[in-house]
Amino acid sequence: MRAIFMGTPEFSVPALRAMAARHDVVAVYSQPPRAAGRGQKPRPSAVHAAADELGIAVRTPLRLRDPGDQADFAALQADVAVVVAYGLILPEPVLNAPRLGCLNIHASLLPRWRGAAPIHRAVMAGDAETGVAIMQMEAGLDTGPVLAKARTAIGPEETTADLHDRLSAMGADLIVEVLARMPLPAVAQAEDGVTYAAKIDKAEARVDWSRPAVEVDRLIRGLSPFPGAWCEIAGERVKLLRSRMADGQGQPGQVLGDFAIACGQGAVEVLEAQRPGKRPMAAAELLRGWALPVRLR
Structure with a gap:
């Protein structure tokens, strides 16, 4: 043709x-x-x-x-x-x-x-x-x-x-x-x-840890790699690029261990993330020498 x-x-x-x-x-x-x-x-x-x-x-x-x-x-x-x-x-x-x-x-x-x-x-x-x-x-x-x-x-x-x-x-x-x-x-x-399927608005990208874990997990995976779901960690805007559902309960945003974070219902484990000006890293690599606060915002 x-x-x-x-x-x-x-x-x-x-x-x-x-x-x-x-x-x-x-x-x-x-x-x-x-x-x-x-x-x-x-x-x-x-x-x-x-x-x-x-x-x-x-x-x-x-x-x-x-x-x-x-x-x-x-x-x-x-x-x-x-x-x-x-x-x-x-x-x-x-x-x-x-x-x-x-x-x-x-x-x-x-x-x-x-x-x-x-x-x-x-x-x-x-x-x-x-x-x-x-x-x-x-x-x-x-x-x-x-x-x-x-x-x-x-x-x-x-x-x-x-x-x-x-x-x-x-x-x-x-x-x-x-x-x-x-x-x-x-x-x-x-x-x-x-x-x-409305165009993605960057205002959607900030993670709200008070939401159920299933919604947070879908947001992280759905916005990866662009524009990238994000949260603030120790004053840095960190992109969260891969995740999965995790066991555990706690206050929304509470760090339950490694990069497992409590949500409004259930918890999410972040598998890959990216700090400002850095390349994307697996969670284990990113956390070497960088301790998460007790609770994320």
């Missing part, structure tokens, strides 16, 4: 590579380079860098509402466009330009977790499973009919980072299967079971 690929972060790269190995990817669309690093020099997105490596032309419009940009998109005469975490809303002239329309790889089992942060929200909600869905895009937010799904269990100690990598690979495999069988019938999403 003549295909257009539209994506920006590292999550999208496996799908681009899988498509480029099997189809004629005539153009890649990605977010413009952003200032990054100490020198704040413009840095291309992960998808942009991968496309350069693959020798595929990259386009980085700020938006796609300009008629000229829409005409350029249509002039590619693509059979299909595949969209994976691109970051721009596609207007209807773009959605309708490819012969088979635009397909989206979404990191949830639609209609659950439509929206911006489906992986984070699935972990934070304590979902037993998640997956990827290939959706025929339409004007609504993740409302289009679904062509295929792949499921995976969420382990009791898995973080958003763990799931991110697995779902990225699953999405790449599934889009290859779908494109090989196109055109496919698309099934309308059920009206029941719709939930929205």
